[in-house]
Amino acid sequence: MKYKKRTPVTKITIQDVALAAGVSPATVSKVLNAVPYVSAETESRVRAAMDRLNYRPSSIARSLKIKSTSTLGLITNDLEGVFTMSMMRGVEEVATQQGFSVFLCNSYGEAERERAHLLVLMDKHIDGVILLNGFRVGERPAPALPVGNIPVVYLFQYTHELAVPSIIPDDFGGAVMGTQHLLDCGHRRIGVINGPANYEATHERLKGYRQTLEAAGIPFDPALIRAGKWYESSGYALAHELMSQPNPPDALFCMSDSLAVGAMSALRERRLRVPDDISIVGFDNRAFAAHQTPPLTTVLLPLVEMGRLAGELLLQAIQTGQQTGEIHRVPCQFIQRASTRLTA
Amino acid sequence: MKYKKRTPVTKITIQDVALAAGVSPATVSKVLNAVPYVSAETESRVRAAMDRLNYRPSSIARSLKIKSTSTLGLITNDLEGVFTMSMMRGVEEVATQQGFSVFLCNSYGEAERERAHLLVLMDKHIDGVILLNGFRVGERPAPALPVGNIPVVYLFQYTHELAVPSIIPDDFGGAVMGTQHLLDCGHRRIGVINGPANYEATHERLKGYRQTLEAAGIPFDPALIRAGKWYESSGYALAHELMSQPNPPDALFCMSDSLAVGAMSALRERRLRVPDDISIVGFDNRAFAAHQTPPLTTVLLPLVEMGRLAGELLLQAIQTGQQTGEIHRVPCQFIQRASTRLTA
DNA sequence: ACATCATAGTAAATCGATTTACGGTCATTA
DNA sequence: TAATGACCGTAAATCGATTTACTATGATGT
Known part of the structure; x- marks a missing residue:
């Protein structure tokens, strides 16, 4: 039973790096964001300072200023569902590619929880949400967004009622x-x-x-x-x-x-x-x-493909600030194995 | 195919509320955080302004100042594993109770991904991490934390080597x-x-x-x-x-x-x-x-119970800033049904 | 030699909250 | 009456980044 007193970890900030590299914070920010007009020499000095100090930028501070958390929310009815994971993998794949993370939430099929998650996600300023559900005929679509209005896409369920893209298998x-x-x-x-x-x-x-x-x-x-x-x-x-x-x-x-x-x-x-x-x-x-x-x-x-499309559409909506209410039917694929064969 | 141009949503800030209620932002902050010394009359005026404006505080801004995101990370080897979901439910249960969210990550059993997730989570300033894995003898424990040092607990796997609490079934x-x-x-x-x-x-x-x-x-x-x-x-x-x-x-x-x-x-x-x-x-x-x-x-x-314990230990470590390297064995429970019976 | 322009770098404002230190009131007490 | 202190409220600094507007420098063109 060892004890470990965590040191108060004075977080290294952009200021510290600037100081160490002998430049201004603005310059450090430039190299962080690959903004032009910083000399190769300065850049390398900054880079050196960064990893000498083991600097990691605070995404919180960044998010506050630029108003984007680079995070997607994904709320599913049933995280254990047999199809859920494959779709999620697709979403995550394209999200990661573009530097986004995915915040997973399980509503256990309860509207109450779904709402609560949505609220929390919006408070956390995520950039968009994917609502992932098995759909049944006659079931009403997921509730409209409780507050604000961020891009949304419906995955594995659809709606005509909202101006929101839906993705379903063909x-x-x-x-x-x-x-x-x-x-x-x-x-x-x-x-x-x-x-x-x-x-x-x-x-x-x-x-x-x-x-x-x-x-x-x-x-x-x-x-x-x-x-x-x-x-x-x-x-x-x-x-x-x-x-x-x-x-x-x-x-x-x-x-x-x-x-x-x-x-x-x-x-x-x-x-x-x-x-x-x-x-x-x-x-x-x-x-x-x-x-x-x-x-x-x-x-x-085509679950993974559907997930990918969901991610792409959402990211696109985030970037353009526009979205359409189209329903996308992703084609299935025939897999030939050995349980069928040509009859005489 | 309807188009929807999202309005630029001028986010309501604490300033707006203060203005509307005829008080200072500091006072609004006080009612938000239930800090004493604000008169009932003022409080109700502020509250009224808040929901008239449909105000939701920015947790980003808050996190930046108070250095806590009220978020736990949970990295699992295998999100689809038959035991994973139950443990997660336990974690989420106690986290939610204390106003924390849980950020789920799937490492697909790849050390590389686990590290990447860990890094992202730390950049997002989560308050602690649960590492959830099926454990096998001889397998080395999950990698030590790449940067900084935030509280960690091991769930469904254990280690003697780190001063980190582990939780396993008995x-x-x-x-x-x-x-x-x-x-x-x-x-x-x-x-x-x-x-x-x-x-x-x-x-x-x-x-x-x-x-x-x-x-x-x-x-x-x-x-x-x-x-x-x-x-x-x-x-x-x-x-x-x-x-x-x-x-x-x-x-x-x-x-x-x-x-x-x-x-x-x-x-x-x-x-x-x-x-x-x-x-x-x-x-x-x-x-x-x-x-x-x-x-x-x-x-x-006792999967749910194990998850709960993991959440409790992590939250505790976050609050006290201390953690011990104990191994907790959660007792199983005998379930009598009909496949056994007293023999003559 | 002078205006023009591309490049490098910086000071300071800003994002939206929290928090500290302080300034008024008003009732109570000496 | 003056001092004390409990309440209520605010101004301003702060968290850690980004970004705008500006300055300085040297090269280029005529």
């Missing part, structure tokens, strides 16, 4: 890709295992499936469609349901990888081989999709 | 609880399915098991011990291994809930009923433990 397009691939493989009876109806994504994806089918001249058969929760257990149960019909599907399009995993275990129980007897396509491209047997063909939800 | 004690419970149930051949040897926890837990056994006069039998990864698949495989021995165990102590779930499915395959034919105890108390059939008896890893 679920429709993703479903088109998955369906088209199964058609290309030669399948004609493609079953669908979908998620719950209170997610807008489920409707978009079903629409993509349906339109692709119809474009190929194949009639839509409601008997091939099932919906449940997003999880494995639903996939398992619904696959059994679909396959025990008189005229069962020859391919399954599962609207989440979890559903697909559940479905695969049902198929295994029915002694159906994937992809020899039946093809299966997932959605999301979760990490585990690649490690299934067989590795799952799936549609990638 | 794995030994947890294992004692689990083992004792199985003994109390009447079991005498208790199998162990452990995690990998490069986690210190596995050794502590095995020690707890062994000492409890020996205290009860039961000899330690190495044939009953298995170790693998922390995951379900290991639990499944190792349970089969243990149960196919000539003299199989009559109870299983799995050192993670995932291992226990895997083990239970192996037991199911062997037509052994839990808890009628064999008892099983998990470790961690993950969310899914309660939803198994039967619900899993387990040992709770």
Whole structure:
């Protein structure tokens, strides 16, 4: 049990550096900010003084003057959500590139907390906020900003009501890709295992499936469609349901990888081989999709890319002071693996 | 596509409020900080002016003067780790209570990033840092602070080398609880399915098991011990291994809930009923433990409590300017559910 | 030789709060 | 009546940077 009395650390200021380098604080500030008109000789003297004194500029003082903290806020409904982290990584990537930090806040889905976080963030003078949420149809958009007005972008949720950019995946397009691939493989009876109806994504994806089918001249058969929760257990149960019909599907399009995993275990129980007897396509491209047997063909939800776009749009809004209320649909990406194959 | 030109928002300052209330800025500051010697009448006039103008004090300006940002940094190796979020919740809870915010950073396990985050946090003048990591034996502790010296606490990892408080679970004690419970149930051949040897926890837990056994006069039998990864698949495989021995165990102590779930499915395959034919105890108390059939008896890893303690110790260090290098072992908690029962 | 201009550097104001030291009131006490 | 002291309020310095406006110097062009 050692004790450590922290020394009062007389913070090195720009003044100290100036003194040590024999110049004025203004000059030190210039080299800090790469402002022209300081001679190479002076600059190196200042630089030397800086690291001799181990100087680190106070971003607080800087922020006070220039009115920017170089910090973005990111408030999420569910920090533990399976998609959250990937989007955050995208945001952080572009933020870091431009010298911004990201202040993460978890609202645990409570409007109260979200408001409180927003308030604190604004008091801290962050430059902009990303509101990150899973969206459900009928749910009202996140509350308008409580005070002031700083740039905001909606991520993984959207709104028409605010003049704020929204970023969502192109679920429709993703479903088109998955369906088209199964058609290309030669399948004609493609079953669908979908998620719950209170997610807008489920409707978009079903629409993509349906339109692709119809474009190929194949009639839509409601008997091939099932919906449940997003999880494995639903996939398992619904696959059994679909396959025990008189005229069962020859391919399954599962609207989440979890559903697909559940479905695969049902198929295994029915002694159906994937992809020899039946093809299966997932959605999301979760990490585990690649490690299934067989590795799952799936549609990638462009989470990192969405995060990047959110960061870019926000940074742009901060710099230009303008933002538009557009809805950006980021395209999905088809990932071919081994759970599908050309039929004879 | 609506356009929104953000108005330049002339920030309301303490001056404006002072003017509006007909007092000096100093007086406004006093009511803001609940400093005595301002008359009730004046105070209410100031308060009125504040919310008439919708005033929010600039925490930047405040921080510059008082040299405290009321912000804690929390750097984690793995934001997605299954235990991380619970600990964070604990930290945030006590921080919020005392008016502090928590700045979350993910180092993705890279020392480089950790250092970078640390630097940024210090530049932002946060008041203290929590370093949150899963620890493995032989791994060196997180790097010493790069610059300055602000209070630090280690969470879910420990060090003797720095005069910094560490907080870890009492794995030994947890294992004692689990083992004792199985003994109390009447079991005498208790199998162990452990995690990998490069986690210190596995050794502590095995020690707890062994000492409890020996205290009860039961000899330690190495044939009953298995170790693998922390995951379900290991639990499944190792349970089969243990149960196919000539003299199989009559109870299983799995050192993670995932291992226990895997083990239970192996037991199911062997037509052994839990808890009628064999008892099983998990470790961690993950969310899914309660939803198994039967619900899993387990040992709770006190993550939230650990987070709280980390927050308290850090806040304390910030306030007193002193910290000790103690290692705090937070007790586990035994959670009785239905996967164990008294044997005849 | 003189005006012009590019370059280097500085003094001082500023950002928005907090805090110290001090100046009035007014009631109480000697 | 004068001194004391408890209250209430303010002026001004301060935190650590940035930035504007200005000065000085030397080079260039005519």
